[in-house]
Amino acid sequence: MVLTEIKPNCKCKIKNISKGQMATKRLYELGLNTGAEVKVEKNDFGPVILRVYGNKLALGRGLAEQIEVEEVNN
Amino acid sequence: MHTIALVGNPNSGKTTLFNAITGSNQHVGNWPGVTVEKKEGFFTYKDEKYTLVDLPGSYTLGAFSEDEIVARDFVLKGNPDVVINVIDATNIKRNLYLTIQLLEMGANVVLALNMIDEAKSKKINIDIKRLSERLNVPIVETSASKKIGVDELLKVTVESIGRKTKPLEISYGKYIDQEIVNIQKLLENKDFLYPKRWMAIKILENDREIISLVSSDSEIKAYIDKLREEDKIFELDIVDKRYDYINNITRELIKEPENVLTTTDKFDKVLTSYIFGVPIFALIMATVFQLTFKIGQDFLGGYVESFIGYIATLVENLLISINAPELLVSFISEGFFGGVGAVLVFVPLIVVLYFFLAILEDTGYMARAAYVMDSLMRKVGLQGKSFISMIVGFGCNVPGIMSTRTLENKKDRMIAILINPFMSCGARLPVYMVFIGAFFPKNGGIVLFLIYALGITMALIMAKVFSKTLFKGEETHFIMELPPYRLPSMNSVFRDMWEKVWEFLKRAGTVIFLVVTILWVLSMLPAGVEPYSKESLLGRIGSFLAPIFTPAGFGTWQASVSLFAGIAAKEAIVGTLGMLYSPMDLTEALRMNFTTLSAISYMVMVLLYTPCAATIATVKRETNSAKWALFMAIYTFLLGYIMAVLVYQIGSLFI
Incomplete structure (x- = not known):
């Protein structure tokens, strides 16, 4: 799975x-x-917004597609 | 005198803390050899004076950018007595990544746990006492924007001077640890100024600075080549281990509630949304320009203008009453007040524009603007972050071009540099204002907005052209932090604004004064000629150039001369026009010498043509190439000229 496939408000592991x-x-x-847990805050158009530790990070979609992740169930 | 260094991540409140500690007791310069800004200040504690050096904000101390190299070199070689590391309390773990690197260098660190009030309101619980024990550094809670904890921080810092520290040694796992020891052995007895273990780690981290430094030694170079061959460069594993270390240390010490919807999240829902994002941004920018116009021009501008007019008459009368030579009177009234005075009238306008830009920056909105613009920017081969350098360019193209340093890849950066001058800087504003005043007194805000919009449009078109021609293929990526929204601190907004206004005033006093003086002299020569006439030297030069601009509708010698003066500094355009038409009122003179259409084509020319000398010099410095600087100067001139001609010729068909 890659980062752009994760739905908003879901968590995943890098x-x-x-x-x-x-x-x-x-x-x-x-x-x-590796292994860091991030939360996808926004994933519709444009860059994906993630919550990493305490801050928000916007990543371009092209980049986000290259990030392999694993969904985390909570 | 003891020296204290200040380091921290971007958005950690480092600059606010620096201002809170040093007050107005600071000065800005450059680090030797690089274009990174060096801020230094002083503070007094218990009657003793200390130097505080503000190091460039960075997430890490690698060799990723000049900023990072400057910061780490100062920590290692500048021998600061204490390093104050500012940490965002709402984002401790990520901020500790920098701290760990400082500790690995063996720096004498004091942690300023900043924005502690925000952390508390977010219900983030931090066991400061135990965190301090585990990291073996003093920690002080601060909130720089509210001036909380600043005295305590200074007390702890001063007490820490002379504290014995030894470099933190993290275990990077059996494999890497063994390599570190191997390299350390090789480095022994070698004459490098950096700590050996730190260097060994940096080599394994593939740090280009350190590797090129040690490569002078053939033995070490051979070893590194061997490591590379065996694929034993552990760049990413080392980052992983540092984060593991941070997670281990902070476990149980930091508790934060999950899934709280913060105010920032609520704002972001709207401001970054698909439907509202771009329109809101356009609305905000339009409002900023409208307000700039209303407050800066109509309201404040009038006062300044009558004030300068009053002073001018006063000085002139005084000079005449003491029988000063006629030439001096003419220079003062026409050269100085006609030229420099015409520029000073626009100071309020610049003040208001910078004020709003500083607020946009300070609230954190700028990052959202980059976010919503990313999709559009991508269509022209750029990325959202490039847009920030464009907005900064509205203030001045020099910092605009310098801010492209945050763009990681070369293609993004080159294009962003080349299109930046189309973002109409504050110095060009006076030109539009006098023309708008003369030709569009009713619709000033809209005309101004359209000019800026044309600048943006041209920038986007040229970006597309460049990415399809000069810089093909390279991929771009967008990585940007979205800091929480904050109420702007008026203190820092005013400080920011003042720094830029001061720059403007300095230029008015130096470059523009010089240009105006030269032009004034040229307009007086050859001796005996009627001043400011077509027969003067200046008039002859202008008349020679003027036919070039006839197709664009402003083929007068005055217009030509002022455009060339504008290459020295854009403020000089109005100054020159003011002087050349003096003693006639500038607005009146423009109405007589321009038509509405040629006023528009002239404004288009001013918007797009060759940027000022300072900008061209910055391009040369930042691209490290005179060729690009020259390219910039020429292509913008041609583009401005072609557009002005098109506007005038097509417009003539309708009017």
């Missing part, structure tokens, strides 16, 4: 990011590292 080194490291350092 599994893998298959993007260039620079972008991947950036995302890792912003808290989207």
Whole structure:
């Protein structure tokens, strides 16, 4: 599954990011590292909005499609 | 004097804290060799004076950007006595990522747990005492915007001077730990100024700065090449381990309620929505320009204008009464007050525009504007974040171009730089204002909005052209933090506004004064010629150039000269016009020398043609290439010219 497939208000765990080194490291350092749990706040048009730890992060759709995740049931 | 450094993530309230500590006792410069802004301030505690250095805000201390390198070099080589690390209490874990890196460097850290009031109202519970023990650093709760905890922070900071610290050692797992030890051994007895273990970790993190530094040593270089071959660069694993460490340390110490719908979320539902997002943004910008016009021009502008007129008459009369030489009187009244004075009249306008831009930035709305614009920007081959540099460009293109540094990829950045001058800066505003005053006194707000809209449209079209021609193929991505909405702190809004207005005033006093003086001299030569006449040197130069602009409807020598003065500084356009038509009232003079149509084509030209010298210099510095700077200067001129001609020629068919 990739990030853009997750519905709003659902949580997921980051599994893998298959993007260039620079972008991947950036995302890792912003808290989207392996195993991190994030909540999808908005996923309709435009960038996906995530809640990572305490902050909101907007990720372009192209990028979000490269982020492999696993849905978390609560 | 002891030196204290201030570091923190963007949006952690670092700048607010810096202002709260130093007050007005600060100055801004540049870090040597780079274009990163250096802010330094002073504070006194118990009769002793301390220097506080504000390091660039960053999420990490890698070699990702100049900002990060500046920050970490200062921590390692600038020998600060204490490093105050500002942390957003509502987002501790992510902020601690930076802290961990500071501790790994062995810095003497004091944590300022900022925005503590917000954290409390969000019911985030933090066991500060135990967190402080586990991290082995003092922690002070602060709320910089409300000036809470600032004294306590200074007390703890001063007490921490001389505190013995040793670098934090995190276990990165058996495998990486072993490699760290191996590299450390290689680094031993080598003459590098950085801590060895830290360097070893950075090498394994694939840090290009450190790797290029140590590559001067053939033995180490060979080892790194071998690591690369064996795929033993652990960039991402190291990040993972640091977060594991943070999660372990903070476990049980931070409790936050889940799934609370914050005010920010409620606002975002509307402001970032598919249907309302873009219209609201357009409405906000239109309102900003309308208000700028109403308050800055109609209300405040009038006072300033009569004030300057009053002073001008006073000075002139004084000079005449003391029998000052005629030439001096002419210079003061026509050159100085006609030129520089014409620019100063617009200070209130600039003040109001900067005020609103600072508010948009401070409330956190700017990030949402980037968000809603992302889809549109994507269609022209850019991304939403590029839009921020465009909005900053409305204030001034120099910081606009500098703000493109936050764009991670080269294509995004180059395009954003090349289109930035189409975002009409504050210095061009006076030109529109005098023309609007003369030709569209009733519909000023709308005309102004249309001019800005044309600028944006041209920027988007050129972005599309560039992404299809000069910078093909490269993919762009959008990563941006959406900070919580906050009530703007008037203190920082006014400070921000004042810094920019001061810049404007300085330019009025230097560059514009210089341009006006040169032009004044040219208009007096050759000796004996009637000043400001077509026969003067200036008139001859202008007359030579004027035919170029005849197809655009403003082929007068005055219009040509002022356009060229505008390349030195855009404010000089109005200054020059004011001087050339002096002593006639500028509005009257424009009505006589322009038609409504040629006024429009002239404004279009001013909007689009070659940016000012400072902007061209910034392009050269930021792209590291004189070629791009030259390209920028020429293509904008051609575009402005073609558009002005089109407007005039097509318009002539209808009028």
